[in-house]
Amino acid sequence: MVAVFIDRCFWHSCPEHSAAPTTNADYWDPKLARNRQRDADNTATLQSAGWLVIRAWEQTPPEDIAAQVAAVVVARP
Known part of the structure; x- marks a missing residue:
């Protein structure tokens, strides 16, 4: 079983594209940390249940994500 998440830069704090909020930081910093x-x-949780988890950033080309998913699906027993 494979779970695929496409994470948005702001909401998931992409190390390349996300910037710390400058307005209302008292709210946003803890929210993004959560x-x-x-x-x-x-x-x-998913990994402990036997799932393979693939996380990709929103800027990743869809064909790259699809290729990664296909490769792991084919490789998994």
């Missing part, structure tokens, strides 16, 4: 923690928790 998003990152939820992502990690969901990934760990």
